Amino acid sequence: MSRSDTFTGRxxxxxxxxxxxxxxxxxxxxxxxSQPEPRSIGSFARGRQLVAGNLLFAGYLxxxxxxxxxxINAPDDAFDADRHGFGWLDDLAAVGDAAARGKAQDWLKGWxxxxxxxxxPGWSPDxxxxxxxxxxxxxxxxxxxxxxxxxxxxxxxxxxQTWFLSKRWHAAAPGLPRFEALTGLIYAGLSLxxxxxxxxxxVRALAHECDTQINEQGxxxxxxxxxxxxxxxxxxxxxxxxxxxxxxAPPAHTAAIERIxxxxxxxxxxDGGLARFHGGGxxxxxxLDHALAASHVKPHHAKGLSMGYARLSARRTSVxxxxxxxxxxxxxxxxxASTLAFELTSxxxxxxxxxxxxxxxxxxxxxxxxxxxxxxxxxxxxxxxASLGEPVRGSGLETLIDGPTHVPVEMSEMTDGxxxxxxxxxxxxxxxxxxxxxxxxAFDGRxxxxxxxxxxxxxxxxxxxxxxxxxxxxGGISFDIRLHLHPDVDSxxxxxxxxxxxxxxxxxxxxxxxxxxxxxxxxxxxxxxxGRLKPRATKQIVLSGRAMEYATRIRWTLSKAQDTAIAxxxxxxxxxxxxx
Numbered sequence: 325m326s327r328s329d330t331f332t333g334r335x336x337x338x339x340x341x342x343x344x345x346x347x348x349x350x351x352x353x354x355x356x357x358s359q360p361e362p363r364s365i366g367s368f369a370r371g372r373q374l375v376a377g378n379l380l381f382a383g384y385l386x387x388x389x390x391x392x393x394x395x396i397n398a399p400d401d402a403f404d405a406d407r408h409g410f411g412w413l414d415d416l417a418a419v420g421d422a423a424a425r426g427k428a429q430d431w432l433k434g435w436x437x438x439x440x441x442x443x444x445p446g447w448s449p450d451x452x453x454x455x456x457x458x459x460x461x462x463x464x465x466x467x468x469x470x471x472x473x474x475x476x477x478x479x480x481x482x483x484x485q486t487w488f489l490s491k492r493w494h495a496a497a498p499g500l501p502r503f504e505a506l507t508g509l510i511y512a513g514l515s516l517x518x519x520x521x522x523x524x525x526x527v528r529a530l531a532h533e534c535d536t537q538i539n540e541q542g543x544x545x546x547x548x549x550x551x552x553x554x555x556x557x558x559x560x561x562x563x564x565x566x567x568x569x570x571x572x573a574p575p576a577h578t579a580a581i582e583r584i585x586x587x588x589x590x591x592x593x594x595d596g597g598l599a600r601f602h603g604g605g606x607x608x609x610x611x612l613d614h615a616l617a618a619s620h621v622k623p624h625h626a627k628g629l630s631m632g633y634a635r636l637s638a639r640r641t642s643v644x645x646x647x648x649x650x651x652x653x654x655x656x657x658x659x660x661a662s663t664l665a666f667e668l669t670s671x672x673x674x675x676x677x678x679x680x681x682x683x684x685x686x687x688x689x690x691x692x693x694x695x696x697x698x699x700x701x702x703x704x705x706x707x708x709x710a711s712l713g714e715p716v717r718g719s720g721l722e723t724l725i726d727g728p729t730h731v732p733v734e735m736s737e738m739t740d741g742x743x744x745x746x747x748x749x750x751x752x753x754x755x756x757x758x759x760x761x762x763x764x765x766a767f768d769g770r771x772x773x774x775x776x777x778x779x780x781x782x783x784x785x786x787x788x789x790x791x792x793x794x795x796x797x798x799g800g801i802s803f804d805i806r807l808h809l810h811p812d813v814d815s816x817x818x819x820x821x822x823x824x825x826x827x828x829x830x831x832x833x834x835x836x837x838x839x840x841x842x843x844x845x846x847x848x849x850x851x852x853x854x855g856r857l858k859p860r861a862t863k864q865i866v867l868s869g870r871a872m873e874y875a876t877r878i879r880w881t882l883s884k885a886q887d888t889a890i891a892x893x894x895x896x897x898x899x900x901x902x903x904x
Contacts, residue, residue, distance in 0.1 A: 336495055340449075343491045344442035347484035353516040354479060358568065362461045363561050363618075365611055366414030370855075374415055375423050381406035383684035385857050394434045401445070402684070408439075408446030410458040417462045425465060432459075432466055433474065440481040442488075449492045450501035452485050453508025457561070460511050483519070486512035490522045493529065498537060499544060499655075500551050506530040507558040514569045527574065530562060534580035542583035543631025545655035547648070549591045550604030552631065556584045557615045564618070585621035588612060590630035591644060593669035599633065599644040600667065602651065603658030603681045605854050634735055636742050640671045641769030646699075647746050650710055650727045657721030658683070658694075661710035663728045663748045664761045665699035668772070668882065673828045674810040676700050676882070680852035685859060693852050694724070700807045702759050702776050704871075709750030709759075726753070741766040747779075755801055756780045756788030757871065771883035776805055780874040789874065800870030805878060807836065811851045811862040817844070824865050825885070833885035842869035842878060 632648025
């Protein structure tokens, strides 16, 4: 059931409309208390596409040169949310020339004329907060060369949205939506003349959210790395705005920033992108490093896990492992069955990846992306380590249920590298087997040894395993170890089926080998990425076999070929590609 079909959803939409229309009664602010400074970062390439009339929102490409943005019939709610959130304003500002400014000003006027009086789908707390932040960030860009009528319309619409946020921020869902609403309210309250009184409650509320939503590891309940980056960015923006106003951020606010920064560094791959887990993507290029620099939190190594993830890194090789149970309850609406999956990046080039979130490609792709076979880990008998349950109340997103509950982890240093050891009981209930994984990364970053084990340890586990064997006429329990490759990797079966060679665009060659006991194949896979029109085709390494006994061990290695140079000059840049 979609959110709009529930009583909670209908009530929220009614109250949003009610307060949006009441906002017309507010006396408009006449200007800014201080000149706002732009902080958000956009994509120059995407901005050029927008100027040319190629609009890409929520996975839909619309080619409408000269057409007003608000005249386009939205194919779905996600498309509407993208355009009403004004994230595209960052991209046009990144171009910054007269054509981009003219496009931004025309689309702004169109929104004010069509929706500025409190109507339309954009009047929800999170979208309004996101929109207000962009309007204030890019106010100089938007108001340059405008007459008094356009300027008055801008401040009238901004005042209405600010008052709306003061009444409806608490209706935003906990997590990123509420952080967006509160940060937008703080921005506006501090910036607009005569609206300073609206900032105080928002500052206190944001500090409370920092206490309740950011845990000791500096993580969110959703365990979504990209969402954590978005929250971190909002907190640093709000803190900067408060400092510029001479007020300073509350201790809880500052402490949350100091907890999150080390976690994001754990989740940062060698190429500067985020690990793609639990519905999150890599993040906009440069966004993570910019946010970390703006936080002024000195780099230091986080001890143990960060938001449930483990990191192994050496030289220019990074390995990030999902080392905890998946989110549960309402926080699991975008969670994946990815326990013990890992990603590996070498230099500027991802090598081993997870398929990613398929949310922008429709419900079926979204479900497929959440399954264990879409991650670089072991899958038992075609089953995921967790299942999809009932929709989260008010959202329509299915919860994740029956997942691992016991995930012991140990990290240690060896004489020649570092070791991760972990296990999970996600398959214990059905098959009596525990999946244990060991990853050992050499200090020179040129090789990683892996070992996966399937173990029936307790007497009750062995009875369940025996029952599963009987149901399968003693044919064993099939398993597949999958390592999904990035689409830019050129791969081939090598050494008569004993290895897979993988060539990076940088010129690096990596080789996958195994102990020869099981079947190796190279199969089709997909790379699911927001901002693309369709999934990208790629390959996956699959090591298949059957568990016949109480203990099954599978050993494999990933290493750079001997003739791969220690240092490679890799200056090629990947530009936006709307075709796939």
